[in-house]
Amino acid sequence: MSVVAILALVISLLIACIVYFVFIAPSFNPLLAIAGPPTDRGLFTNYLQPVLDPTYSPRTHEAYVKKYGRSIRIRGVGPWDTRLLTLDPVSVSHVLKNSTLYEKPWQSRTLITSLIGCGMLAAEGQVHKRQRRVATPAFSIQNHRALVPLVFRKGTQLKVRWMQMAKEQPEDRITLDVCHWVSRATFDVIGMAGFDYNFNAIRDESNELFMAYKEMFETAISQGSFLRTMLRIYLPSVSSLFPDHTVRTVRRCQNVIHRVAGQLIQEKKAKIAQGEEDGVPYAGRDLLTLLLKSNIATDLPPDQRISDADILHNINTFMFAGSDTSSLSLTWTLLLLAQNPAIQDRLHAELLSISPVSSGSLADLTEDEIQSLYTTISNLPYLHNVIRESIRLIPPVHSSIRVATQDDEVPTSYPVHKRDGTIIDRPTTVSVPKGSFVHVAVEGFQLDKEFWGEDAWQFLPDRWDRLPEVAAELPGLFSNTLAFSAGPRSCIGMRFSMIEIKTFIYILLTNFLFLPTGDRIMKANVVLTRPYIVGKFKQGSQCPLIVVPYDAKQSASTAD
Template sequence: MFLLITLLTSIVLSICWALYTLFIESLFSPLRNLPGPDGGSGLGINGHLASVLKLNTSRVTHEEYTSKYGRNVRIKGLGNFEDRLLTTDPVALAYVMNHTNEYQKPWQSRRVITRLIGEGSLLIGWVYGELTGRINAGMLAAEGQVHKRMRRVGTPAFSIQNMRAFIPVTFKKALELKDKWNAIIDARGGEPNHSNEYEKEKLPEGEKSGAKMDVCHWISRATFDVIGLAGFDYNFSAIQNEENELFLAYKDMFEIAISRGGGLWDIAIIYFPWLERLFPNEKTHIVRKSQEIIRRVGSHIIQEKTKRIVEGEKNGSGYEGIDFLSLLIKSNLSKDITPSQRISDEDLLANVNTFFFAGSDTTSLALTWVLFLLAADPAIQDRLRAEVREFSASFPILPSISEKDAWQEIWVGLDDLPYLNNVIRETLRIIPPVHSSIRVATQDDEIPTSEAIKMRDGSVKYGVKIRKGQFVHVPVESMNVDKEVWGEDAWMFNPDRWDNLPAAVLEQPGLYNHILSFSAGPRSCIGMRFSIIEMKSFLCILLSNFTFCQVEGERVIAANVVLTRPYVAGKFLEGSQCPLRVSRI
């Protein structure tokens, strides 16, 4: 009887909560008076969220909203009852991005992240929509004091000096990828099939050397190798084959479970995680199996490295490992960190997983988009190639890894190439790996604005009042391609714009060149320097040795699937891919 009463009480309370949320709470929303489009339907699939988040509509939608309603717009979220703030106001966004305690990642986003990279339990509390329980997760999902503690422990590992130590590693893997592509071209094949044999393809008339390759796939394998060495001091050898157990675990979890995701089921299990336990699907099994492998192998690596570091400290020999995990363990064990500020082995592993998730996928996609855009514009490609080949001619023989001064000289020269810098900036501007993000207000607040807002009731006000629990959309792409800021050609790929930026650009928030591609504020990307080092190293080697052309009959489109990924039109179910014809110079 007691269980029956408890069940009935829970059902009644749930119904009351749903009715209050759907029909009453929205009547008192402080965002209700903000200008914005009417309506919005269903769960957002056909409403405002669809047009705001889909890459084939988002630019037009934001331009329409800005012209009609201004830079601070009320949109409907999951259903007509939920008001959200969508802002392209630089003052409002800078305020939100810099006040990280007041504006955090919502628990829904954090659960998606921790489902992949975090361990521990997530207890979803429905009272006021708050999240309760401890989350053992990496920096990407942590908030408040937990994030500050992790950031303090992790920052020394990402110093300029430490990041530059990986330059030989990135060059070595870029050269290995070059050799692999040459082997594929020699075999006149495209991608190796499951038996590791090259599939023959008929080359176009007059084509003497070249092969159709999924550059997204190959760049991903190469960046996994780099992240493995930089993160763990662990060589996946992914460029050579895809047989390593740990590599396959990361690949399956971060690629298959995400790039083939989406839909109502994925939304449902965020709010009702017990559904996934009762009705596990293929993705559920992939994530569980991958996490078991990562936990087993990763925990062993952590224990071994910690042991060597502690022993080195005791006998005075030290430990010279420069990988992220070694530096993180050293920082965590240092006397500057009090015992209460140290993080557990479980959290160390979650942070390494974060490094893999945030570092490998985003950088590989950014590199893929650079090559895609260069393939679409041969004149820009030729101009950049001329610059990097002239630079490469100055270093016909690369130094050994131990010659730090020589590598420093190489990096200074590479980092200073003007057109290479412009191409990378422009690619990250026009196709940011993260299309948009979201923050939730943790308290009632008023967000300052740069311009007056004409409210729905006709009044004019500065600032936006927001209630605890309401969402703020951070439209990364829209800020990066805003025509009022960047000019009428803002949607076009034009690296030369960086030689003469409009004054309005300098007022935009952003860690990297006034764009939001690496975010902004205290939660901006801690691995930005590493990502840029990786991109420049690979582009230097690949463009010096290959040309890239689009493949006739295979139109590549961008889709927002957690990150901005390439897909072949009509082949979405085959997963993320970017086929290009790669020819030897």
């Protein structure tokens, strides 16, 4: 056989394989049997944007449920990519609880790993189980309590800085990008809580390690090109050989993080070892110290321990998740309060009812008094309602995606609409073949009018005092919402996040009023749900608000 003939045969076989996997094999996908948007409008027509973009997704989810039921077939990037979008609580509970059957797709894990390493956000299987087992003791209730004075200290520093800025203005009011400033404060908190390392980001933005984290997250996530991101996932070698600005920035930032954070790890290990040698255990309470101690605990089998690299990857994970998600939750809460002055006034009154008498008294409180104050704050009913309503309405994680590692039957509790028009009313299952994606619509569940009522898209903290029975039965780690996910991969830092959010809201709302600027703020799903000014997307994520030092004679309803 000639070379030409062999080449022709190889090309023919390649074309046959492509035709089979792209057009023939997908036609046997059992998900095609259920109802969903039409797929005959073009080879690469997909329905991902209206499902994933928070500008459209609430209306899209509502329309899809009415037309196709709660188990919906959607097309992804091509005819080979048929996915399940489920808004059935029983189905999503099954997917999230069975984390070995439904993993994060390798594409998501590759992107996460390329930025912050293979920590708990990216790890799967035994690697994730081992990392979580080592990390769990660091997130005990006792260790969380030890972080309360730190959060108060950083919240007070932010308050002082804003007061100083306001006094420099003629009318004692300032317009601040609260998204930017709150992010600086939460970075300070997680820096101390994670490393026992002070970024001093509230004071300025000059710290080398802080700038490395901030620039890496901002450049790679908020400003990253979609095409270049796809190249990094599917053709990483090409991306490495021909790096663009984003790749070069990430490399430079990672070098700083590995050098500085790696040195911190070695210093902590030395202090722990010295403490054991001296018979006086090192008393550090930061996450890094606690992780290192947990990793060498005598009751942990050697094969369950993790490497220094895994320790660094998980610290990077805490830096990202601990600063970004909390700062966005705070930002959205402050915006919603500014847009709803009557709610802000009511919350303001509740917070002031437990506030120390003098404005500067927080700095004079003992640690026991701070702990007692936080206990009171954490139990305030209206504050709790405001925060969970804010997180329900605008969850930082818009949605999540899982991939089936084997064929599975996903149980349902709502009628399943078939593609041929028939409806199965009894509880049944949906067949999900191995390799298929399942969309977990976090925002979709939390804005569903059938669960939460016709006012589900409104900011109404009082709804939590009269929660519909069906909403009270929804899955989720936090207040029947999926904001912190559910199941074995639920957020390990939820309690820490609540300490941050409630403490910062208390300190800021007892010292300032927040008013809208007139800018129209939109939501955009850029890894997390971030605020942008309409028409100024290229300027990056921002949320400007008018911040007015509190005057007992004023209220959010009367200030202008």
